[in-house]
Amino acid sequence: MPRPLCYRRVVRAVYAARFGGDDPLSNLAIGGRPDPRPPAGWALVRVTAASLNHHDLWTLRGVSSQPLNAPQILGCDAAGRVEELGEGTGGAPPPGTRVVVHSVIACGACPACLAPEAGVCHRLSLLGEPPHGGALAQLVAVPAANLVPLPDGVDDEAAACLPTAYLTAYRMLFTRAGLGPGASVLVQGAGGGVATAAILLCVQAGIEVHATSRDAAKRRAAEELGAASTFDPGDLAAARELLDRTGGGVDAVLETVGEATWGLSLRSVRPGGTVVVAGATSGANPRAQLNRIFWRQLTVVGTSMGTRAELERLVALCASGALRPLIDRVVPLEDARSAFVALAAGEQRGKLVVRVAH
Numbered sequence: 001m002p003r004p005l006c007y008r009r010v011v012r013a014v015y016a017a018r019f020g021g022d023d024p025l026s027n028l029a030i031g032g033r034p035d036p037r038p039p040a041g042w043a044l045v046r047v048t049a050a051s052l053n054h055h056d057l058w059t060l061r062g063v064s065s066q067p068l069n070a071p072q073i074l075g076c077d078a079a080g081r082v083e084e085l086g087e088g089t090g091g092a093p094p095p096g097t098r099v100v101v102h103s104v105i106a107c108g109a110c111p112a113c114l115a116p117e118a119g120v121c122h123r124l125s126l127l128g129e130p131p132h133g134g135a136l137a138q139l140v141a142v143p144a145a146n147l148v149p150l151p152d153g154v155d156d157e158a159a160a161c162l163p164t165a166y167l168t169a170y171r172m173l174f175t176r177a178g179l180g181p182g183a184s185v186l187v188q189g190a191g192g193g194v195a196t197a198a199i200l201l202c203v204q205a206g207i208e209v210h211a212t213s214r215d216a217a218k219r220r221a222a223e224e225l226g227a228a229s230t231f232d233p234g235d236l237a238a239a240r241e242l243l244d245r246t247g248g249g250v251d252a253v254l255e256t257v258g259e260a261t262w263g264l265s266l267r268s269v270r271p272g273g274t275v276v277v278a279g280a281t282s283g284a285n286p287r288a289q290l291n292r293i294f295w296r297q298l299t300v301v302g303t304s305m306g307t308r309a310e311l312e313r314l315v316a317l318c319a320s321g322a323l324r325p326l327i328d329r330v331v332p333l334e335d336a337r338s339a340f341v342a343l344a345a346g347e348q349r350g351k352l353v354v355r356v357a358h
């Protein structure tokens with residue numbers, strides 16, 4: 001039953017009150033926002049757990065694929081319960097169902113969306129990007145088609161880790177690089193959310209995984225997770241050792257760090273191997289070294305997020321017990337700032353989760 005227009009609840013939310021400046025965390029606010037309205041085909045989810053991503057920091061810095069308008073509720077990753085279904089959502093999981101939200105929102109109208117086999121949407125956006133509200137709120141509006149029911153074996157906090165970091169890592173490894181058991185991989189920036197997810201996914205799939213990190217404690221942590229070797233990205237002797245160990249280079253490198261590690265990525269992959277790029281935290285314009293790419297016949301592949309079907313496979317992996325997302329800490333919504341401080345300082349090991357409700 002639609003609520004009358006004059007009635008609007010206030011929801012607690014974590015949002016960007018403004019963007020840019022020298023101190024992006026000073027743009028962060030926690031407070032009341034009007035409740036979202038699900039348009040036709042959309043649903044309202046009562047969020048129980050959400051997780052942070054580097055994407056939220058980019059938004060606070062004012063970097064976004066869409067023009068930003070404050071206030072913008074942050075957060076790409078939500079798990080919770082279906083609260084309400086808008087019109088035209090027949091077949092969607094009914095209110096009360098536990099769900100994780102696929103946060104990729106395709107426009108539904110561009111040539112790629114209308115093609116018989118949907119391609120990459122020309123106007124793709126995510127939860128937490130304009131014009132959509134984000135996951136770090138008591139209620140979030142999402143396309144009903146993006147609701148993925150959760151089996152009992154997957155708790156809300158684990159589920160909240162999946163839609164961005166784990167989905168991106170999953171697609172990098174299995175869809176874009178096409179890797180399987182016995183392959184070898186180098187993951188750059190071992191401490192990050194995507195990187196940690198990639199290490200865990202490699203281990204469960206029987207892929208030999210090596211990792212770099214600037215930080216000795218994060219390198220040890222990556223080895224505890226199952227990395228066969230780790231080294232500082234500036235340690236050239238260690239990079240040469242990796243070539244010896246892997247018989248001339250790894251089959252694929254997962255690159256999310258960008259400028260700081262691009263040269264190492266091109267040197268570490270075997271001739272004919274693949275470098276998969278999903279991010280550029282340290283800068284997006286490294287020296288391209290095209291000569292190395294063509295002479296060694298490398299494949300450089302871009303990727304972003306993943307499909308609903310890939311998210312369903314991740315949920316099934318968690319339900320089977322084969323994958324358990326690594327959670328650094330869980331903080332209540334009102335204390336979300338402390339998690340943002342840790343993310344900005346790069347202190348976390350694994351995902352930072354915000355408990356929004358029980």
Ligand SMILES: NC(=O)c1ccc[n+]([C@@H]2O[C@H](COP(=O)([O-])OP(=O)(O)OC[C@H]3O[C@@H](n4cnc5c(N)ncnc54)[C@H](OP(=O)(O)O)[C@@H]3O)[C@@H](O)[C@H]2O)c1
Pocket residue numbers: 052053054055058164165168188189190191192193194195212213214215218233256257260261278279280281282303304305343346
């Ligand atoms: N395309 C997509 O769909 C997609 C999806 C998810 C994420 N991303 C992007 O991927 C990147 C990582 O995301 P995340 O959420 O995993 O971030 P995160 O948890 O904040 O991790 C940041 C990572 O960057 C590394 N790093 C930062 N500055 C560095 C530098 N100067 N030199 C070497 N390493 C550096 C850190 O590695 P160490 O501290 O271990 O050295 C750490 O691994 C972000 O840029 C994000 O926007 C893209």
Ligand SMILES: [Zn+2]
Pocket residue numbers: 106107108109110111112113120121122123124
């Ligand atoms: Zn589209």
